[in-house]
Amino acid sequence: MIEKQLNKLVLNSVKAAPISLWERVKNDVAKSIADELLAKLDEQKEPRKQESMDRVNALIALNVPKQYSKGA
Amino acid sequence: MVQINESEMIARLRSGDITALEYVYMEYVDRLYSFSLSICKSKETAEDIIANVFLMVYNYLSSGKQIRNLKSFLYTSVRNATYDEIKFSSRKEPLPEDDIYKSNTLDICEKVLITLLLDRLPSDEREIILLYCYEGFLHKEIANILDIPEGTARWKYRNAIAKLKTWMGGVDND
Known part of the structure; x- marks a missing residue:
């Protein structure tokens, strides 16, 4: 048997990957994209969260002395 | 391809x-x-x-x-x-024996035979044969993928082909 025939035999012995495997790859990629987007959204929310917390803290700081002064 | x-x-x-x-x-x-x-x-x-x-x-x-x-x-x-x-x-x-082969150009006996013969090769020689036959990689590219010297890749390829030819019982015509 000549080398070229042997090479062709090897090439033709390729086994087919399961058809469902592409669905799995596609789902994994979609999940990865979704995770990345959620992470970005969280990053964007973080400054807002901090801003809200700052406002709440400022309000508390303003209100607490009044409450104490009322009671006093 | x-x-x-x-x-x-x-x-x-x-x-x-x-x-x-x-x-x-x-x-x-x-x-x-x-x-x-x-x-x-x-x-x-x-x-x-x-x-x-x-x-x-x-x-x-x-x-x-x-x-x-x-x-x-x-x-x-x-x-x-x-x-x-x-x-x-x-x-x-x-x-399993009913493994699905991609190509229909060979009969099932030939496919099983070549799979069995490939499995008899040492893993490094089998990889070289598959890379060469599946994608037509050059010996230099195969050497890079396997992280071995090009000369070694070339030598192992010749060695594997010689073994396969012997096992197939064919006559070396080239």
Whole structure:
């Protein structure tokens, strides 16, 4: 048997990957994209969260002395 | 074998185009799967590896990184991932006889025979034969993928071909 025939035999012995495997790859990629987007959204929310917390803290700081002064 | 425009596919993948991933996947998946299967002998492991490698390639390129040779990158990644998996796991299931072969140009006896003969080769020689036959990689490229000198890759290829010829009982005509 000549080398070229042997090479062709090897090439033709390729086994087919399961058809469902592409669905799995596609789902994994979609999940990865979704995770990345959620992470970005969280990053964007973080400054807002901090801003809200700052406002709440400022309000508390303003209100607490009044409450104490009322009671006093 | 249809040749895809790799640089175009890489550019599209870098922009996050998932249809480009599907195109690359359809082009290479069967040969990559067979390559991994020839090393690990486990369908489940080979499937896990292929899924992880394609996800990794997508994330790698869509995050702006560059790949010079996609085909070599895929084979190197699949090979490394398969050996990593073997290191951490000893699971090996015997391949069922009704394994689906991609090509219909050979009869089932020839396919089974060549698969059995390939399995008789030492793993490094088998990998070289598969890389050479599946993708037509040059010896230099094979050497890069396997991280061995080019001369060694060339020598192992000749050695493996000689063994296969002997086992097939054929006459050396070339």
